[in-house]
Structure formats: C-alpha cells, structure tokens
Amino acid sequence: MTALPQNTRFAMPVTDQTTGETGVTALRGEMRVDEPMSKHTTWRAGGYADRYFQPADLDDWADFLRASPHEVIHVIGLGSNLLVRDGGLRGTVVALHARLNDLRLIEQNQSGGLIYASAGVACAKVARFAAKHHLAGAEFLAGIPGTVGGALAMNAGCYGSETWEIVAQVQIIQRNGEIVMRQPGEYAIAYRSVKRQSEPAGTIAAEWFTGAYFRLVQGDQTQSRQRIKELLAQRVASQPLNMPNAGSVFRNPPGDYAARLIEACGLKGCHIGGAMVSPKHANFIVNTGNASAADIEALIMMVQSRVKKATGIALIQEVRIIGDARRLT
Numbered sequence: 001m002t003a004l005p006q007n008t009r010f011a012m013p014v015t016d017q018t019t020g021e022t023g024v025t026a027l028r029g030e031m032r033v034d035e036p037m038s039k040h041t042t043w044r045a046g047g048y049a050d051r052y053f054q055p056a057d058l059d060d061w062a063d064f065l066r067a068s069p070h071e072v073i074h075v076i077g078l079g080s081n082l083l084v085r086d087g088g089l090r091g092t093v094v095a096l097h098a099r100l101n102d103l104r105l106i107e108q109n110q111s112g113g114l115i116y117a118s119a120g121v122a123c124a125k126v127a128r129f130a131a132k133h134h135l136a137g138a139e140f141l142a143g144i145p146g147t148v149g150g151a152l153a154m155n156a157g158c159y160g161s162e163t164w165e166i167v168a169q170v171q172i173i174q175r176n177g178e179i180v181m182r183q184p185g186e187y188a189i190a191y192r193s194v195k196r197q198s199e200p201a202g203t204i205a206a207e208w209f210t211g212a213y214f215r216l217v218q219g220d221q222t223q224s225r226q227r228i229k230e231l232l233a234q235r236v237a238s239q240p241l242n243m244p245n246a247g248s249v250f251r252n253p254p255g256d257y258a259a260r261l262i263e264a265c266g267l268k269g270c271h272i273g274g275a276m277v278s279p280k281h282a283n284f285i286v287n288t289g290n291a292s293a294a295d296i297e298a299l300i301m302m303v304q305s306r307v308k309k310a311t312g313i314a315l316i317q318e319v320r321i322i323g324d325a326r327r328l329t
Contacts (some may be wrong), residue, residue, distance in 0.1 A: 027064055028056035029099070037088065037323075040095065041079035042145065044244040045293045047088030047323060049074070054095045058118075058210055061094060062177035068092070069176070074322060075208045077120060077147030080247050081154065086293045087324030096120035097147055100210060105133050112217040114168060119149030119210050123156070126214070127228055136219025137166050139227040143235050145247055152209040154318075155194050159231055164189045168215040175206035192251050192318055240278040244287040249300060250315040258315055259283035265310045267303055275299045297321060 035052035038044050055061035065073070072091025076082060100120035107114045113135050117126045127142035140161035144151055151163040152170060170182050188195045235241070250258040262268070262282035269279045274291030277299065278284040285299055304315050 027053075027067070028060050029064070030054045035093070037079075037084040037093070040076065040093075041082050041084055041246070042244060043083060043246045043287050043291070043293075043296060045086075045287055045291050045296060046084030047086045047293070049084075049089040049091075049093040051092040052095065053092050054099050056099065058100060058173070058179070061096075061100075061210075062173060062179065064092075064094070064177075065173065065175060066177040073175075075149070077150045078122065078145065080146045081150060081156075081319050082246060083293055083296055083319055083321045085297070085321065085323035085325050087326040089323045096149055097122070100149075102211065103129055105129075106213065108133065108135070110218060112215065115214045115216065117148045117211060117214065119147060119152070119208070121148050122146075123148060123151050128225075130214070130216055131219075131221055131224035131228060134219055134221050134224075135216035136224050137161075137216040138214060139224055139231060142228045143231045148212060149209045152212055153194060154192050155189055156192070159234075162191075164194065166214045166216060167212050169213040170209055171211045172207045173210045179210065180207075238281055240280045240284050240286050243278070244291075245278070245284045246319050248283045248318050249285050249303075250283055251318045253313050253315070256313070257283075261307050261311055261313060261315070262303055265306050267306060270299070270302070272299045272302065277303065293323075294325070 030053070032052040033050065035049045037046040037049055053064060055064060074089055074091060074093045076093060076095055077097045097120045100118035102116065102118040103121050103125065104116045105113060106116050113133065115126065115130055115135065123141040123144040123146055126148060127138050127140070130136070130138040140157065140159050141151070143158040144156045146156060150156065152167070155162050155164050157163060164184060167184050169184070171179060172182055173179050186197055188197055248258070252258050253261070259282040262277065267277050268282050270277045271288070273295030274288045275295040276286050276288050278286050285296055287296070300317065308314050
C-alpha cells in the first residue's frame, strides 16, 4: 500500500470542459493505492481497491470529480451493507465517513425543527443529536449501522420507520462536481429503493447524496433518549453484533420476514468456508474469522436457492455486491 500523508496536497491533471485547456488541481484529502477493502467493510472481507480517496471536505470531493471525469467511482460510508469481491475494485473508492461530517440544527420552533446532516455522519449520531435538541422522529436511526449517505441511497429503515419519511430536502453532487439541491418529490421512494423519477429503468444516475435536511417534530429529550436506549438494547439482543456482518442480507418479502423463511428452511448455522448464517438471526451472514468474499457470496446464493425451492419466494438482496471475482494479473 502506498499513501500520501493525510491532508497533504497532491495534484491531478484536469481539463476545462468548455475551453479544452489542461491544467492541474491540488487536492487536500488522502489518496492511497492498492488499499485492502477488508479494512473498510463491516464484513472484514474483500479485495483491494486501485485507489482509495478520503476527501478533506465537500469542495475537495467536487475538485476530485472534476479532475477525473472518466474515473470509475465507488462511494462508501462505514462499509456496512456492502460486499467487495475478492478481485477488488477498479477505479477509485471515495470514503466519506468522518470527512463529510457536518451536523447542524437549522431551525427550531414550538412544532419541531430542521436538522442538516452530511452523508458521512453515522445515522446513530443523528438520532442522538436530534434527541439532544428535543426533536422526535429520528430515534430509529440509532438502529441503522451506516451513514446518512447510505441510508438515503437505499431508504434504510428499522423498527417500523424509514429514512425518507423524515427527509425534507437532499443535497447531491453530480459526476461533474456540481452540487444541487433536490426535493423528495423528485424521487420514487419504496422499500429499500430510491430512484430519480426521471431515470429510465435499469440505469444508475451519475450522482451521489452529500447530505439531507430532516424535518422532525417537537419531542421530549428524556423520552427520545429512552427510546434510543430501548432500540439499541433490542438490536444487541437480536443481532450477532459480536461477529463481522453487513446487517440484514435480504429484504423482507411482502407480508413476511426473510429471517423467518431462512430459519424455516433449517439454514441457521449453515456455512460455506468462513461464512455462516447466524444462529442468532437468520437474515445475517457472519464472518467467523477467515471468510472470503467468495464464501459470503456463495452462501447468499445458496440461501436464495434453498428458500426459493422450499417456498417459491425469491429473496432479494439488500446488500450491495461490487467488484471483480478475481483480479487479473
């Protein structure tokens, strides 16, 4: 692994899209090459990224995007809900956690308030911040093991609530580095699904969430903190948090639960290599210590096949699987 010291400025060539003139732009973040993604995913498995960039701030990320118009970009937060295959990732991983970390109270009145949270802020931190300011409705975010950016991208939710229920407005960054505000009505929001209304089916927009404004109601600080405490206790009691995992692997099918179906098929404790269906919660796959990404992906496919054969229900992955199966040398 090769790294530039944190906050060291480094130059990248950039071409002005209007004039065609080429110059250089100085970036302030940290760039690494051949970075092991097992260090940056909660499954603790996966191959190497060609490049791994931690921008200093939003402007630095925008400068990077403008300086590399043809680069393949992968954006991550805490690395939950993500499996990187053993062959790794071509292009550049942009890591936002603790870099896009703005968290502010924008306004507050007798009926409620508005909070802004950047994409790199952990969801649990938003829940605690809201409670501190006597705002209710964000407590469920304490149960989401990821960042605001990931929660927005997949409409993450738990305990009966979902992220976009409290979104008032979002900020995004486009592939050309332009920063734009969007309204919830511009998106088709569904269970674990968020798409631009204008996107053709099957396409992926070349833009990413950089933050959101959350509209919350006036609440009681003590009650909100107690609710957060209860949700976290429930999470500890029901989920295998002592072993590397990526959260829920499959979406719940309509009217049912993925965990119930998996358990009914006798798959708790089943394993392939170092990957195992958790005996504690059947919708979790854990790394018992030496799992490869291939082990985890094979177990995901086996669970889908067995449940489909036994019940006729096709479980849909909630986790994202990216990268190459094998790295070419």
